[in-house]
Amino acid sequence: MHYYLVSPIKIIRADAHSFTYAHPERLPVGALVVIEVGSAQCVGIIMSAVVKPEFTVKEIVQFLDDAPVPLPLVQTALWMSSYYHTHLATVWQTILPRGLTKKRRHPPLRATGPQASQPPTTALTPDQSAAITAIDDMLPGSALLHGVTGSGKTRVYIELARRLIDEGLSSIILVPEIALTSQLVTEFARYFDNVILTHSRQTEAERHVTWQHVINSRDPLIVIGPRSALFTPVQQLGLVVIDECHEPSFKQEQSPRYSALRTAAILARQHEAKLVLGSATPTISDYFLAKTAGRPIITMPSPARSDAVKPRVSLVDMTKRTNFTQHFFLSDQLLSAITGSLNAGHQALIFHNRRGTAAITLCEQCGWNAGCPRCFVPLTLHADRHQLLCHICGFTATVPTSCPECHHADIIHKGLGTKRIEAELHKLFPASTIARFDADTSTNDAADKRYDELKNGSIDIIIGTQVIAKGLDLPHLRTVGVVQADAGLTLPDFSSSERTFQLLAQVVGRVGRSHHATNVIVQTFQPDHPAIRDGLAQNYADFYARTIAQRRATNFPPFVYLLKLTCVYKTEAAAIRNAKKLAQTLRAAAPADVHILGPTPAFYERVRDTYRWQLILKSPRRSDLVSLLDLVPPAHWQAELDPTSLL
Template structure:
């Protein structure tokens, strides 16, 4: 018998590699999705049976036999279909996608370990409380005909209880649910809630798990016939669940759902495809929907709102807009306004917490010589190095390069090295000077890895921390019961980035941060918003929690400038060792694209991060109201040397 097999390794570099199916023989009947070992060149690699086929018509064509069949259940059919769709939709070779479907080290012999996963699967029937607003939303969701449904629930509206109810309905039909989250390390609350209602049935997947653990979990899911609740980041969508009945994407606006390294894809679009394929529901849950998703949900009649706070004790916080240009507000400290300092003092007296939000790590983003103008740049990326004063090192937040802070300027040898700007570490040191007895903790990517993050969150929740300093990690759905005040140090920090989605991302972030307070735990709450642009529309929409206002403002700009959802985008880019070669190559590419019909081309321009260890990068942006025109254009130039491309990029930076 003969089979078409997806190899897990690219064997040719032309456009036909998108399909990349190879023919092998095997004496026994194999099912689609079966994982096998196949010879490819001099190697034996894993492969996935795609379908059976007829023997080749050319008798001289030599067919190699499949080496062996791994003792594993076949992959579910929806994952095979998803692999084919991803390959065609994102013009990505199937072998690259195949590696998303099976865990690393699948051929290794694992020592059998006792595991809590194999516990008897019993679910105690518990009533999930729903208020009238949640019940109305649930009925509306069930009545929608579309399989992909947008649940627009404001912060604190109780979306989790709806997730639990929807999952319970499927569980009682012996169907599993996949719950996707942007950051698995921040989901202990969600996991605990699901474990309460589904004891012994919740499985978490995340990148901190060892290869052996992930392999073990994967096998357990593949072999299980019981309904499961699988919680994890975007990779959890590839869990080999045969009885999948529901997909929920929490915080669906989060950029973590776009995989920006090959294979590049949107988890939301893939989840929608799987839902349609399996005739099941996929719920996008968010307080701040992406512009494209809101537009499509309205167009497809697939929108449900949940705009009432779940707790009757929930309150609207007192909002204070502070103009950073007005020095009279900053008589005591250059980073924290006088009203904010006064409020923090009151919180300390009342044993309540304050969150200081600033979306920049480190102590200072610029290190320069004030004599000759020398600036400390990363030798790999040519981007400014950030001072981390606790280690007294300069760090590149793009590639991770580190070096000791120089004692004198390496160009003019003058000792006048200064550090400009500020990050979370500098804010921490300033707060320690202002509030000497306060318990202060920083919550950012520099100090929240692995178990330390959960430990820190436990301290915050218990009240062992008085002042919390954080970046966007803290904006992602954490419930902080003792939090009385949010201070946003510079609210307009991301508004001026040269990207079509920068205002949208700023609105998401500010709205989410403001939503950390007023959730019904305390009788009073305050938000202090410090900004150089107090009149900016996005600042005001965020303060008023006015999503519709922000949407109408942004959608109009998108339409005028030919951006999604009205136009499709692709970013084509070339990286070469020298700038001269890069410019010559990108101009050649532009000349090939220019005669094509139905697409708009940007001029060749340097990438936002122009220089990296790989060399210089220049790019061309393609726009078209037809996605097929974009795909056709890329196929036309697909063989251009060193060409890389990103379809539907969420950002052009």
Template sequence: MHAEVLVSLALRQVDKVFHYNVPPSLAGKVQVGSRVLVPFGRRKVEGYVVGFSPAPNPADLKDVAALLDEGPLFTPHQLALARWMAAYYLCPTVKALRAMFWPLLQVKGPKKVRGLWPAACCEVPDPRRAPKSAAVWQVIQARPGLSRKELAEAAGVSPRVVDAMVARGLLRSEERIESRDPCQDLPEKRIKPPVLHGEQIRAVSKIIEALDQKGGRQVFLLHGVTGSGKTEVYLHAISAALARGKQAMMLVPEIALTPQMIDIFRGRFGRQVAVLHSRLSDGERYDEYQRLRTGEAGVVLGARSAIFAPLEQPGLIILDEEHEPSYKQEESPRYHARTVALRLAGYAGAVVVLGSATPSMESYCQAVGGGAYHLLELTRRVGELPLPSVRLVDLRRELQEGNKGMFSRDLREAIARRLSRREQVILFLNRRGYSTLVVCRECGLVLKCPHCDISLTYHVSGRLRCHYCNYSVLAPSLCPGCGSRHVAYLGMGTQKVEQEIRRLFPTARVLRLDSDTVGRRGAHREIIDTFREGEADILIGTQMVAKGLDIPGVTLVGVINADISLYMPDFRASERTFQLLTQVAGRSGRGEQGGEVLIQTYSPDHYAVTCAQNHDYQGFYRREMALRRTLGYPPFTHLARLLVTGRVEKEVQEAADFLAQAVHAAGVPVELLGPAPAPLTRIKDRYRWHLVLKASVQSVLREAATAALDGFSGTGRYRRVQVSVDIAPQSMM
């Protein structure tokens, strides 16, 4: 038997198994899941052992050069999932596989530190004769394992005193493994589960019933209004899974992975919870991964990539806010965590719970249109609290009546009332920065990023910044095109909203939550905790404030401009707008005072806005589905997007034309849109063209895309052009 190795080169040409001899020195050590070094051509490359089988030509085989890790990096479940991802998303298998175990490659191993312990048999220092040694002894008894410096500081003595005690045999020095726990600074508060209401009890009972059944996966869509207690349903279901010896996984969108959620889970399950998200250090992620691999932790709380956590017995997989586009990976492998979760549950016979106040059209259709999902509904808020009243403010009328400011008179008055009653306000604007457009009023030049086809955003630091490639430059005082001094700063971002709020309400305590304010580690928790504890009156933010916040003191939510996402060049624009407005409105009225929402809009008659005003998900679903059916968009068809990028625009256009011809030549029943320039035609100095394929059966899309890619790679003409495939794209930008 010879080792089957996937070489770590993410190329279509080498996306296959290569056989290697296992030399006698590595016999019994190389196993499925091992990372090895193998000769490949004229060099040695990293590879992963995925099986053992007889080779067709054993005489020509080369030996495995080295074993790079002691144990396996991935489980059989993960390998099966990676192979499915490669076939489904048309990505190299090795890329899918690396997405599952990459945290194990970022650091060399566990963190080892040298610490001090009291010797087992020794004379206890006398406090009267040796007060300093006695002080050290008292500290080390209470806190064994401290370093030399830590022990000296805690005892209030010189490090020489500690050294002397080591020399006398009173203390022993040993190396130990120190856990890099991302939650080690959080207080351990065990939380008693609250009493569930009727709808919650029914939902939990249905999930537990599914957990007790043996066989294939079962999928539930938990549709609950904001504040209806979906999180408590998740927690009770997880408790039930753990009680049955199964592991559980809870995924949340990255922006919704708030400290509040971490506190709740740690308070309920303690050290059984492992946290996985992008804000962790490499060492923290490595240690959390190891706790899951060894079974020390049985609950995963994390963002998109946590779907690949190494669970041996996954019994329950939960996706909160399942509609969120952030569950889609926008780089290869371009997977959707929801789709992967469903496949993983199929392998493990697990239960999947998809939760949202505003489910995606695709998921709700699966639940009510005779699909594979079971619908669970929570129609009332916990404690019978009413949903907030929502008022629309027509910005067209405000402008006609002479109000050119960013705040309508109604919103200014509503904020003033809340401040006078010492209640809290959230202001939402889905755009950060100060001014979103810098234009010369003399020649009309718009200042754009030199590397991307996107306008630069002005920040109060005095710099212009590109939010795609992070290019930054000092704002000019003269127009670079004509030298005019008439440079205007138009539009608004969260910084400008903050400045205007401070001008209108100088005594208000104001916080801002966006990507610019949470760059520092721990800043997100700091801002939310400050607001939750009532130490601020107004919180201004982007999508980070739209979900995951449960703050009873908030009685007013103001949406500065509902139209920002409504007219994006994307067929999901109406759906995203409805979801965003509904979610941010749900932050209001979670306490006994009740709540109100004011939505400022230039489109008060659009069904996405009016349905959000009336908390009418079913009404929006009916309108949107009728439109999707007419236009032939998901869930009535399936989509795939071929994105062509390169530094020379003519080459990109020619390559896109070639791909279109290859799709036609494949002779499969797909509808082709394009090729055409992508809405964002250049990012990071690379021009972008795309083709969109539509078909009634998804496998047909993959057949057409594969034929196009094979023809493209076979020509060898477009070496400086890259082509990526996105199956079921969530963004057309």
């Protein structure tokens, strides 16, 4: 008999991650097995062989015949559990696909393009050649690829992956949105016939079959997908690329609340692979950390096309109503640019980072406004469904025809959302094909499903939230309009101006990639705000210099580590009482240089009939925050280390 520590993929005991089991055969670390826990069965992973214990142990019920989980992935899971102070079973639920014990048929998985394995026909630019050489020459570890929008970062990724395939090594390419997978798969499939796509919209069976195909493959592969694709079990990994690495979607919101950037660095280290973080607008913290750690920062300051013409960028002051004589929220300049592009047979893109039709529904007579009874936030009007919707908990209500308090019929809807913009543009341009992309768009109409229509120009006007602001390369696009550029600046968060800068720099980057003249028209109530000025000019250097000085002065990342603690209770009194109690406990135990802010109401104080209060802890040492987590009661409290936002 052989004895093993096996880690179940569901939590058996909060204080134990692995249990001892026996098996007549020798099994490798990482092997997937079925074990008995009480009277139930569950999947587990063999963590190590151990000597025969003095107590009686159960036998492993079944050995699953897939290859073992690669050792570097097992080591990364252990690191995640420790670094994010999360039970190992929760980490396994993030890494492993569901339905591991089910037998599947193996449908073909290849995402092959029409010219698979053909060498690229266009020559590399000097910037691209220099970037590839720098990454080739560096030791395993991370590099920041800081290339302006349109500089050809994707071609760099393809060349790096091509060289590694020849060495028998796989590559994992991460994108921030499922919407961007189609574009990247199309690009890579022109040169490789072993491209694997994986993402959360696939069925359980599809994801399991992909997992089985990859874990049993001895051939080098190219894996493309959003955050979770990082855990695809390739055997020999040579490269991880995180494209648009500044995006918040690379931080998981649910436990284990991991950062794909930090976790990819550990996975790459375990494989002795290279990690490339690509962005035109890297986060202030990542840029600072790369500088201070002495990691390569590779710049690509020029567009890939030598004939590329910079877009003409115009700022429209929304406080001056003379700019809006034809329409109340689409300026004369923006309408003129859209009309010009459509008349020439080209596309226009309208960006606004708020979905729905109107943000507030109120009575003009008495001031009553429609709010969510569970979350106490204004309900958003969705006119296409004739519904009021809470964007936090999903509560719906019918649109009132009269005020429920004073019974007057003077109900008005204020504020703008993408659905309102879509409705207005349908009135103004009835002959045009208009498509909206946001969180309300159905899966079948999402950007990845309609990528060919976006690319070939058959959609005339594209409307959307940040889903469409990033990464897409649209050759027929000539006009970009931003309806209200300063919408995110009022949010009470240390990263709000950085997010505004990134979104604007990215949305401007959708044009100016070819020899065609293009327009960017940006409407804002704050035309002189530095984040808006720098974003539109894509002036990263000035924005970084100013923001890093502010972060140092106000003691925010990257100069401190953060821990966000949020309590959730049925009554406000209980939330306040318990938040104060924990604050007192933490202040008594924390080192002098750990600052504890609060307790204060959370940004969304009431969610789904519960009250939320929060504490923010700042520390120069992350280990102090991890230690203090042991004092946080597991019931009623949510903890997030390294939050990207304090909202």
